[in-house]
Amino acid sequence: MKTAVIICVGIVLAIALAVAFKSTGVIETKSIIAENTKEKNDDKKGKKKKKDKDKEASGKNEEDQPSGVSIVKSWDVPKELTELSALSYIDEQRFATVQDELGSIFIYNTAQNKIEKEIPFAGKGDYEGLALVGNDAFVLRADGVIFEVKNYRSGKSKAIEHQTHLNRKNDTEGFCYDKAGNRLLVAIKGPESGDKDFKGIYAFDLSSRKMAKEPVYKIDLNHAVFEDVKSKDLNSNMQPSAISIHPKTGDIYITEATKPKLLVMDRTGNIKSLKKLSSSDFNQPEGITFSPDGRMYISNEGNKKPGNILELEAI
Secondary structure (H helix, E strand, O other): OHHHHHHHHHHHHHHHHHHHHHHHHHHHHHHHHHHHHHHHHHHHHHHHHHHHHHHHHHOOOHHHOOOOOOEEEEEEOOHHHOOEEEEEEEEOOEEEEEEOOOOEEEEEEOOOOEEEEEEEOOOOOOEEEEEEEOOEEEEEEOOOOEEEEOOHHHOOOOOEEEOOOOOOOOOEEEEEEEOOOOEEEEEEOOOOOOOOOEEEEEEEEOOOOEEOOOOOEEEEOOOHHHOOOOOOOHHHHOOEEEEEEOOOOOOEEEEEOOOOEEEEEOOOOOEEEEEEOOOOOOOOEEEEEEOOOOOEEEEEOOOOOOOEEEEEOOO
16 A cells, blocks of 8 residues: 555655746746747847848938038918918019919018018919019919919009810919010929820910910930939929929929929920939929029928928029
């Protein structure tokens, strides 16, 4: 009987030791797996941190890289002009502009940082361009309609509407006075009706008050200058938001707001250069104008930040 008890105790001890050994092995295995998992996670975190550091070292994203355009002065405009969509130089302290939802021309004084005058000319709409011709102002709506406001600073003139063959699909945004040609130039942001390889710049003759159906300039969307910004959709290579003519050289300057950039063409329409603009400085460039001595100004719509007007060094 005593022998049987000893044998039973031995069996129980053996089973207990086996169970303990197995449990230790499981714990050790789990520990090893956990350590390996932790090492992998730490490695992933380390790689992510390295990528983040590399990103910080190289700047932000490509569109936020320095644009090579030097800003001389900057004016944040009043809240009423947050969505300013066009810009025309008047004098050293004043610009004329439009806000793309209201049928009014605003005279903005940079020295006093205030709106001197609001000049209503039509009801609400999508107004994208402004050109001053002597005492008269012309405003472009996105559907191709041009509003003529005679003696605009008197505030008493009612606008005359001029229809063109361009429409909302063309999305007309670029607009400026071409003094040498006695005409207004209209650059379309949207696609051409019959050809996707170019975007036209059309002329509205100031003598006849008519627009020619053929463009006077064509922006070649396949040009080598767009190599670094090309898209599968050719229409996205350049989407003009504003246009102006340099008073000294006659070169044509065209901005894009979607992916900020500045295109320069010569007087004959040959492309000279393309500059990508930093989106941190150029939130949404919708207006461009020159002073008589050739100083360049670009206006940006605001969103979280105020809209602004920037004076830039000559390009």
